[in-house]
Amino acid sequence: MSNRLPDRSSADVVLIVDDVPDNLSVLHDALDESGYTVLVATSGETALQRAGQALPDVVLLDAVMPGMSGFEVARRLKGEAATAHIPIIFMTGLTDTEHVVAAFEAGGADYVTKPIRPKEVLARIAAHVQSARHTRQARNALDAFGHAAVTVRASDGRLVWQTPLARSLLTRYFASAEPQLPEAATDWVQAQSQAQLAGLATSSFTVAHGANRLVLALHEQTGDGEWLVVMREASDAAVVEAMTHTFRLTLREAEVLYWVVKGKTNRDIADILGMSAATVKKHLEHVFDKLGVETRTAAAGLAIGRVRQLAANG
Incomplete structure (x- = not known):
């Protein structure tokens, strides 16, 4: 099971995090046979290091591990701009509602229960990898053409991803380097996302700075609870x-x-x-x-x- 940095041109990359060697072996073989490039980690600390280096397309994460739990690993991955966009699928034997809720609150996109059924895991991974691939392509296109855009988590205004131009504009207009929209803009994202899902017209959000204005427009949903917001600067x-x-x-x-x-x-x-x-x-x-x-x-x-x-x- 190799942990060298993957060749991103050849296959989608999955990082498996589990402290039980037998689980790693079964999942590694199933994913490898399906054409994925597989990385493994047996602890939370190693998982964070591997994810930061390789930026996998999806993380398959054991919820309960000695030392740093999977919930904490997820929170840290979602707290870093470089890894916040990566979908996390929790593996857990904890099916109580509170543990399922904890997985989603920590940033999980999905979960599977133990004992692991490889076919189910493969189906979940395929769905999330395809969504992540489409989102990545859209982001790369926006970056290439110099557009200011961010992906925002509607529930709390957390910035999952942002172009360099967007980062510069947000710092200037909101006077903050925090990876999160201020409360008023977050409220706007929540209202407009609900309107778009209901098929209603949406409106823009404008922030003034002197004679200049930053205009935010909700574009489309990019993931579960995440939305692409495109920005433009206007000046009088x-x-x-x-x-x-x-x-x-x-x-x-x-x-x-x-x-x-x-x-x-x-x-x-x-x-x-x-x-x-x-x-x-x-x-x-x-x-x-x-x-x-x-x-x-x-x-x-x-x-x-x-x-x-x-x-x-x-």
């Missing part, structure tokens, strides 16, 4: 720049006026631009002076006129 920097020159505003004053036009309150604008509400109020007073107006409505009316003029000339 040209509009802000035009307001700056037309009304002789500073950049910050123009940004405040831009969000006034969008109907945002001072508190909203403070959150968007990363300043206090008092500072927004002071900028707005300067805007009123420069535009020769006394109200938000009048300031917005002048700015909207300028925006329409730009659109007509563009």
